Amino acid sequence: MSISVIIAISVLWIVVICLGITVFALARQIGILYERIAPMGALMLDDGPKVGDQAPSFDLATLGGERIKIGSPSTHGELVFFLSPTCPVCKKLIPILRSMRDKEKQWLKVILASDGDELRQKKFYEATKLQDFPYVLSNDLGMAFKVAKLPYAVLLDEAGIVRGKGLINNREQLESLLTAKELAVESIQQYLHTS
Amino acid sequence: MLLSVLDPLIIRMIACGIGLMLLIGAWQKINDLEMFQAAVEAYDLIPLASARSFSLSYVFIELSIAVLLICNIASSPVVMSAIVLMSLTTLAISINLLRGNADVSCGCGGIEDEQRLSWGLVSRNIVIVVLLGICLIDTSSRAYNLLDGINLLFGATSIYLVYLLSSQLIANRERLTRLREGS
Numbered sequence: 218m219s220i221s222v223i224i225a226i227s228v229l230w231i232v233v234i235c236l237g238i239t240v241f242a243l244a245r246q247i248g249i250l251y252e253r254i255a256p257m258g259a260l261m262l263d264d265g266p267k268v269g270d271q272a273p274s275f276d277l278a279t280l281g282g283e284r285i286k287i288g289s290p291s292t293h294g295e296l297v298f299f300l301s302p303t304c305p306v307c308k309k310l311i312p313i314l315r316s317m318r319d320k321e322k323q324w325l326k327v328i329l330a331s332d333g334d335e336l337r338q339k340k341f342y343e344a345t346k347l348q349d350f351p352y353v354l355s356n357d358l359g360m361a362f363k364v365a366k367l368p369y370a371v372l373l374d375e376a377g378i379v380r381g382k383g384l385i386n387n388r389e390q391l392e393s394l395l396t397a398k399e400l401a402v403e404s405i406q407q408y409l410h411t412s
Numbered sequence: 413m414l415l416s417v418l419d420p421l422i423i424r425m426i427a428c429g430i431g432l433m434l435l436i437g438a439w440q441k442i443n444d445l446e447m448f449q450a451a452v453e454a455y456d457l458i459p460l461a462s463a464r465s466f467s468l469s470y471v472f473i474e475l476s477i478a479v480l481l482i483c484n485i486a487s488s489p490v491v492m493s494a495i496v497l498m499s500l501t502t503l504a505i506s507i508n509l510l511r512g513n514a515d516v517s518c519g520c521g522g523i524e525d526e527q528r529l530s531w532g533l534v535s536r537n538i539v540i541v542v543l544l545g546i547c548l549i550d551t552s553s554r555a556y557n558l559l560d561g562i563n564l565l566f567g568a569t570s571i572y573l574v575y576l577l578s579s580q581l582i583a584n585r586e587r588l589t590r591l592r593e594g595s
Contacts, residue, residue, distance in 0.1 A: 223559050230566035237573035244580040245524070251587035305450035305517045340460060366515060 252386070265363030266379050268397075273361040274377065277353040280342050285351045287328060287358065288377045296327045296394070298385075299359060299369040302341035306386055307368040311345060313388045318350075321395070324375075332356040372398055420551045421560050421567075424484065427547050428564060429571025430494065430540060431481030433522070436572075438475040440521035445471070451519025455504055473497060491547045498544065502537040505529050524579040532582040540575075 266272055272288035279285055287295060298314060300307035318327040329352045331338055342352055362371050362382070372381040372394045381394035441448040449467040452458070458466055477497060480490040508514065514529045527533060556564075 223562065226559060227562050227566075230562065230570075234566060234569055234573065237570060237577070241524075241573060241577050241580060244577060244584060248580060248584045248587060251584060251591055303450075303454035303456065303516060305447050305454065305519075308446070308450055337460065 265361070265382070268379050268381060270379050272371070272373050272377050272379050275355065275358055275361075277355050277358065280339060280352045280354065281348060283351065285328065285353060287353075288373060290376050292375065294325045294375055294380070294398075295373040296325055297330050297358070297362070297371045297373070298327060299330050299362075299364045299367055299371075301331055301333070301367050302337055304367045308345060310368055310385065310387075310391065311347070313391060315349070317391065317395075326351070328353065330355065330358050332359055370394060374398065418546075418549060418551050420553055421556065421564060423547050423549065423551060424564055425567035426543050426571060427481045427484070427487065427491065428568035429575070430544060430547075431478045432568055432572040433540075433575050434474050434478035434494070435482065436523060437521035438471050438478055440523065441467075441471045441474070441519070447517070448519050448521065451517045454513075454516035455508055455519075456513065457504055457507065488548060491544055495541055495544045498537055498541050502534055502541070505533055505537070509534070520579065522576070522579065524576050524583060527579060527583040528586050530582060530586055532585060536575075536578050536582065 274286070274288040276284060276286050276289075287297060296314075296317075298310075300310075314327055314329075318325065327350060329347060329350045331352070332354055335354060338352075338354055342348070362369075366384050368385045370382065370385045370391065371379060374380045380398040383390065383394065385391050385394075445467060448471070449463050452467050452470070453460060453463045473493070474497065477490055477494050480486060481494060505518065508516065508529050509531065516529055518527045518529055518533055520527060520533075
């Protein structure tokens with residue numbers, strides 16, 4: 218076999234592989250664009266109490282056995298984070314929630330909320346070591362905030378007013394809720410549209 | 413006609429390409445076993461208590477098949493095992509899609525972005541099963557030369573790249589749909 222044929226075919230293959238890698242990189246960048254740039258901040262769904270509305274009030278028992286009030290006026294704000302044992306992204310966000318809770322502990326209380334089979338929830342609660350969070354199980358809570366997709370978070374201020382809410386997939390989206398409250402806007406999406 | 417022109421090198425190329433796909437998928441699952449276990453739990457097809465042992469077994473089987481496919485050891489039983497593995501995975505995805513439980517990570521591993529369950533994934537897996545089926549065709553063997561080695565190396569890599577690209581496009585499609593729903 219001629220050495221020139223081997224060289225020619227090798228070069229062609231290398232070109233094919235380089236093109237393949239380039240197309241994959243482009244597709245990935247498009248994916249990142251869809252994921253991060255368009256709905257900057259937490260993606261707000263249009264259902265449930267609107268930002269600025271009084272949140273529905275709940276008095277619920279936590280899995281730790283205490284009682285907790287959500288939506289009632291108090292000395293601190295509340296971040297209600299809706300999760301599920303079957304949601305891998307929710308698990309990934311727990312360390313981020315923990316660091317946010319420690320950073321904002323002066324004024325913010327982070328509450329985890331879910332619903333469904335209690336036994337399964339307890340196993341998840343213990344396996345994921347969530348004892349340091351108030352963890353409530355309530356179908357009505359999710360219904361009241363019209364939670365359709367997980368992970369979802371709602372930020373309430375000290376007066377129980379909804380200050381931010383949305384679908385959360387990463388740290389930036391979680392932090393965008395606090396930023397929206399600081400900027401006194403409905404959502405970062407709305408802020409970007411109007412500014 | 414197709415069988416008569418099917419060179420054994422093409423079969424090796426397909427087997428190595430799919431082996432590479434399984435190898436990288438298994439590697440990613442080992443790196444983030446917790447995430448894979450969470451995906452297994454989300455499929456809701458096996459008892460929660462056995463999710464950990466199932467995840468470990470799955471990764472071990474996937475890794476073994478990948479290595480054996482690439483090294484061309486006991487090719488027919490290994491290809492059959494790969495077909496069974498891919499078919500069961502596809503069945504699990506289909507069951508969840510049919511019962512409306514699509515909003516979970518597929519747990520596919522690999523370097524492409526995370527994908528949610530979709531019929532696109534099912535179609536992709538069916539193509540892989542068909543390709544594995546081609547690997548079961550008995551062709552005459554022949555001696556390989558240097559050029560065959562080069563073709564095998566780059567051909568298998570190209571097959572893996574096509575898989576990677578299709579997975580990324582499936583992930584992008586789901587994100588675009590979510591974006592449209594949210595806008």
